[in-house]
Amino acid sequence: MTAYLLRRTGQAIVVVIGVMVLTFALIHLAPGSAARATLGTKATAERIAVFNAANGLNRPLAAQFATFVKQAAEGNFGTSYSLHEPVSTLIAQRLPRDAVLLGLSTLLALLVALPMGVYQAVRRGRAGDHMLTVLSFVLYSMPDFFFGLLLVALFSVQLHLLPSQAPQAQSVGGVLADPKALVLPVVTLALVSLASFSRYMRSSAIGVLAQDHVLVARAKGLPEHLVLRRHVLRNALLPVITVLGLAAPAIVTGAVIAESVFNYPGMGLLFYQAATSKDYPILLASTLVVGVATVLGSLLADIAYTLLDPRIRYDRG
Amino acid sequence: MPPLLDVRNLTTHIRTGRGTVRAVQDVSFTLEAGETLGLVGESGCGKSMTGLSLLGLLPPGGTLVEGSSVRLDGRELVGLPDRELRTVRGNDIAMVFQDPMTSLDPTKTIGHQVAEPVLLHRGVSRAAARERAVEVLGLVGLPQPRRRLSDYPHQLSGGQRQRALIAMALANEPRVLIADEPTTALDVTIQAQILALLADLRARLGMAMILITHDMGVTAGNTDRVNVMYAGRIAESTGTDRLFSRMRHPYTQRLLASVPRLTQDPALLLPTIPGLPPDLADPPTGCRFADRCPYATARCRAEEPQLDGTAEHRFACWHPVDGPAPAEIGGKVADAVAGAATGGGEGAAATTGLAEGPAAAGTVVRPRAPEPAAAAAPLLEARGLVREYPLRGSWLPGRDRRVVHAVSDVSFTLARGETFGLVGESGCGKTTLGRLLVGLDRPDAGAVTLEGTDIGTLRGGELRRRRRDLQMVFQDPFSSLDPRMRVSAVLREPLRIQGIGTAREQRARVAELMAEVGLPERGLDLFPHEFSGGQRQRVGLARALALTPKVIVADEPVSALDVSVRAQVLNLMKRLQAAHGLSYVVISHDLAVVRHLADRIGVMYLGRLVEVGTAAEVHRRPAHPYTAGLLAAVPVPDPAQERAKRGAGIGGELPDPAAPPSGCRFRTRCPLAQERCAREEPALRSFGPGHTAACHFPLVAPAADSPSDVAAGRP
Amino acid sequence: TGGGGSHRSISDGQSATASHGPVKRGGTVTVAEVSARPDFVFPLAPATNENGYNVNLTEGLWPFLVVAGDGAQAQVNKDRSLFSSLDWANGDKQVTIHLKPWNWSDGKPVTSRDFTFVYNLLKANYKNWNAHLQGLFPEDVAKVATPDAHTVVLDLTRSYNPDFYTDDVLSTIPLLPQHAWDKTSASGPVGDSDTTAAGAKAVYSFLQKEGAKTGGFATNPLWQVVDGPWQLKEFRSNGYYSYVPNPNYSGAKPAIDKLVVTPFTTDTPEINALRSGSSLDVAGLPLNDIAQAQALRSSGYSIASVPIPGVAEIVPNLYNASAGPLLRQLYVRQALEYLIDRPQLVSKVYNGYADPGNGPVPVKATGTWATPLEKSGGPYPYAPDKATSLLRAHGWKVVPSGKTTCRSPGTGPTQCGAGIKAGQALTFQLVYSSGRATTDQQFAAIKSSEAQAGITVNLKSEPFNTLISTLGTCTAASHPASGCGWQLASYGYDPYPLYPNGTGFFDTGGTNNYGGYSDPKMDQLIKATEYGSDKQAFFAYEDYAARQLPWLWIPLRSSILVYRSKLQGVVPLNPFNGGLNYEDWSYTS
């Protein structure tokens, strides 16, 4: 197991370096100048020169990359061009809020999706399965912005039941203190990811149900609910963990939408705005953060997998 | 007093997308305490479904049809609410399944799984359930049961897992144990151990047992009575001895005859049952065996025979036979060759009625030199082959470089037209050796020479050309053919790759190959999945023949096939060899198969070749205790013989090939082992012409000639 | 003369009038801001720290010397401005500023020393000052004198049109508390560091550094010293902030207790919040949501529109490698303009809430400056047949709905023009800034109507910042440069100060003159508007620019404000700050 984890960590490091090179290259390949984007319509040649010099943009790309890597290693991502704040501060402000929103919605999605997937697997081919299948596909197929707006139109505008915005507090505590406002964004994000989780769970549970050990459990006289809980759920969960681990980038993309629909400025919007205004420090730092999150996510998923699956846990040391 | 288990008119239907499968039809039998009932038959004839139906464990869409009745001690189980049925399952009736690899939950400890039924049915405390688990694990002979409790299934070997499964079934001392092919997935040696264990437990606990198997040998030694099933029905039902000596149903007769035996004359073809069991979604009217029965008449096709006869011996047949078929029924190899030459082959013969192949008797004239002269250069020679696989993670600093010793210093030769058989338990390196022989893998040391050329030194085009001479037939006919290619493309592929002939010539050759293996030319347009297992194995043979090789290495060519089909393929292999002067290396863990095909046999143990000799010699006068043990473990379809040898065979399991025992690798399981065996590695010694073995304490006296000559592996 | 004059009063085109109920003092007003997050509090923002929204934050704290816009009037707001009078002398070469006897929030008086403090800081740092206009303040100040604590005398290097100078220059200068800010470190003593160039640089850079620390906006003692009606109470990094009245404000104090500005990421959640009846009291309404008006009115809101002083345009890149030669031809620009149906765009796309965009001066927001030509629809009213004949007359084979190509190349009067090859098509790529449905509609319509004369306009929309990052200034000298790949660009609009002349836009080398337009006559006309007070000079410039089409004129939307009906003082709206004169607002009881 140690060997396996060592190898996985090695791979993760390679990927993080890859992410740095890739984003750096892409960002600098894109046409347009950061100076003009930042200085706006009044960018004179003189000011552009000052800006470039101040931010080291007049140096060769390789040197810029070296500086970026060196500073990133020290945890210094520079200062945003357009927001004039240290990027680390910006991320520190926004990341936890996003984590709350995404964490809650993923949790909710899993809480619904796992039993739902197992239920569908058990009732495979029957009316209940078909209904849930179609339902989850419809949820999956709704563009998330449309879905969010529909919910707002119904629950906030029509019924005045729930606030149309996510909590506006800056701190995580403040966000959690406003559960009513969390409902719509969390539900929107959760329902959108519900579909893919439940599909995975369903097909993985179908696979497990077909295995002999389930038959053995039944032959022992175990009641069906115990068969499912003890012998199906955990086995079926394993592949889903891997999927979860890879979900980080997709979730970030989803977050942009939720953030703009529910007015919840987080990493997604920070990133989006940085990308449109060529705010290199934010762009680089946030892709790096997401990249690292993804890599960590799949690494953690692998570790979780290892812990949950004794076949790997006890594999030769 | 009612019988312990009384099954009447058990009928199970399964609704599926392609119609209703009548998996079990009108099955009735009784079972008394302490009795073992065998359920035998070909694959798909409803054996497992019968067992599952007794417990009410039907697949989705499955129902027990009106009129079915299962009484346990007079209590009707059919129609019982699920809650009450659950108190029977795992408590009064327990079941052991075929595949120990998948029958245990990989994420739960053995202790948990064995204690689970105890907790469930006995209402005892967790600690008490654990104690009971320890007890039964000890009972089934798992060493150090207490330590095993916290192990996970993957940490156990196949045999140990099967023991754990049995322990689980026995935890509540059930009155009836249904064992569904409990040993099919295991090695013969382990199979013997498990069967002995089951017999012992049954005697000690006084259980009744239903033993489901397709192996007539297993049936012979381990059952009191037998139900032969065919296409969802019982075809014949009687006491075991009577079944083997005085069977009445032609199906039983044929089934028995098609099993190759150690004692049988290899020159004779095996009798076969042509065709396949019917599709149970659409069973034929009348006798379901009629299509494959040599005695079938119009009545058979119109009218269904009922299971009738005396209480001791019931059978369902309009034209019962009386006792076993004569041995010559299969015909002889030479005749088969002649038959093929006249264009019909087995396939055509199959439909002609009485027997497969022309019935006329004749002597075999094998077109080969049976006594390879020492002077004649061998066709293929393996010299000191070594192949070791590094273990995962052994690159880490601070760890020893550990390797699996798959093949260690193996040498032997193969003469033209000869068949060399390789036997040994699973994991002893047979496949690895086979791959080395055909150049699919390269040895770490040693060399394989074909007609004097070391194929290890060949590269590129030269190697590609040389490959024509060496072909391989694989074990699994389901994975050895590309499922996306039509058979015509499969057979043309070798010709294309080697650039042999024009398209037209290639097509002609492909048609010729199909005829050669007894498949109709129409089959060329089909995909592999449209064939049965046996037919696919024929395609595999045809493909190997396409390049007219000199040597064919066949790795377990029949182990995935049903008995009846197995006989057909074995016959075909013999015929092809006779017709083309092929040399075979046949790999199998089944000594009977090897004995049937091979001229000489090599016995492998943990990567080493421990004994080599002519088939007859090895069988008659095994020198190595391992060979003797293997021979003893092979189940023979003869009740008397089987019962006599119960408990014989090899104990223990194959040691870890990454850390083989010092000295003689077999010493840990050898009844004759002494301290010398641990110190000193035995050299190959001669035990007669062409018979060598590596043992310090051989079962027969070695010949007096110099060992150095033998060490080179030259017979 | 002073700032105000009746000749400057314009009708804002809106009939919204204030309801006049009894005023109830107190209450909180919550204002929505869409993607406008201030991040710099020091009012003399350097270019590198300016994001366009900082003035929203600082205006209420440190008002400009001259405050533009009085209610709906496009004139100087004398009550809120810091001067009591401006006197021009010496042939409009000298201006005497009399300051009101007002106090800072810490009780100290606002004095002429505060003006010289600002002057000294800018003198030493103007190159980096975002609001700086080439050649104007402080470059054009020959001498500053402070005869007493409330009088400043500026001697200028040349005579100016007083309207221009008051409205465009003095309206960009706030007064800053020298007694609190004249230092070079947080703990250092307050002194007269600004009087030397080096000292002024040090003070500026200290204030610049402090001004960027968003965490300290509401707490740093520096920013607590204000002379405006408000004091910053709270500021969050996401752009949320709140004001409370400055208790020591010397002018008329605000009636409300607290003003909260709450940020929105996009229009969508803002509309949702309004519609769900949340706590928003004032918010902008995107034009394409104009249909929501009725629903909003019924839930207790009023709606008013206010024209934006500025000009919307399509900038032609006269020095793009492929489109430049075409666009340099006046007749091509004329044809393009003839094919834009501005009145229809105004009525259909903008529901009438837009300036038609007939020339360089908006007729609604700064109507007094609009010439009769502009008011009557501009020199190039929608006329597809004129466009067609213009092109034919210059040697083009016009294929309506097809591809018009040059039939007779050459430089003669009936030929296509220099650099245009035979068979060349009239194809342009137009980039515009994305995010507004009305803009998409407008350009789709323009594309479609240009096709009537066989002119192909390919559209590409990009977020504003992305778009301007690719917009390099292209001139005859600089092209082909890397930033000259664009052909036609429309990034929104350019805001005008009170005096809407073309400085910086159409003059050779002007800051916003991206397309490289250069015409000596235009330069001369623009200068004339800066220096003389002759209205004819302005009109001459305006009509010339309207005809010459340095840019293609297009309609400019108005901004629409939604406010709680019981909030009074919101209307009439002041176009110069989007109508957000919080200090005039109060609830009716």
Place this chain on the structure above:
Amino acid sequence: MTAADPGPVAAGPPVPGRPAEAGPLTAPAARRPWAAALAGNRRALAGLVLIALIALFCFAGPLLYRTDQVTVHLDLAQLPPGGGHPLGTDANGYDVLGRLMAGGRSSLELGLAVAVATTVFGTLYGAFAGYLGGIADALMMRAVDTFLAVPGLVLLLIMVSMFTPTLPGIVLLLSLLSWLSPARLVRGEVLTLRTREFVQAARMMGGTGPRVVLRHLVPNAAGVVIVSATFTVADSILMLSTLSFLGLGLPPPHADWGTMLTGGLDFLYDGSWWLVYPPAVILIATVVAFNLLGDALHDALDVRLQRT
């Protein structure tokens, strides 16, 4: 559905039909088992029928119902349904029904093009990585991981600023994001296929690497590939709508459902339902249809893979 259940049948060699051994071969009905499995699957059928209807609507519809989807008619803007416009007109005066057809064409074309492009590239990439193994595989897969770790939105935003959003441009863009999943899937598949005996058989005959990959591995991974391609169509159509929402979609007068929906959402509250719900419904229906089909194929192919 039960046919798909890997029940006890799987234990022994399967018994397809009843071709007599070495006797007459009865060819089962379907040559391609997945086609047969699909035919009997209601979900797949529903998906297929839906796709066919939508395709018919989009591609044949304009032949019957001609509208001008190029010229803006502001004077006809936002007419409610009725008269000559069964579904009204939009803010540009385009007939909504006609625009749904035109938009559907580009949405479908885009989805299919992306699916084809990513499938071809991803499959080859994954197949070679899996077949080559070792260092080459490790490097190739780390490249995939790298792309996976960069949020799709980053790539999209950067790419959008580099390319003018034209249909081919967007296809390229979305393909850049979508090839990763077929590549990973195919590689996984190839890793297991590689050990199958027919691959060894091909090598036995002297088959070369590319031959093994192209002739054996790729066709056998086809199941996985088809499933993933079907899902890619759905995902691409969805992604295009997200791009439009972010203002990065195709510029007017180009039509696609996502842009229509995004534009229509501005009128969510003002009663212009015909600008919101028709594009939403057809967009969702299309995505659902492709998902149903892909899901059914997935099930069907599982059966096949398990049977052979």
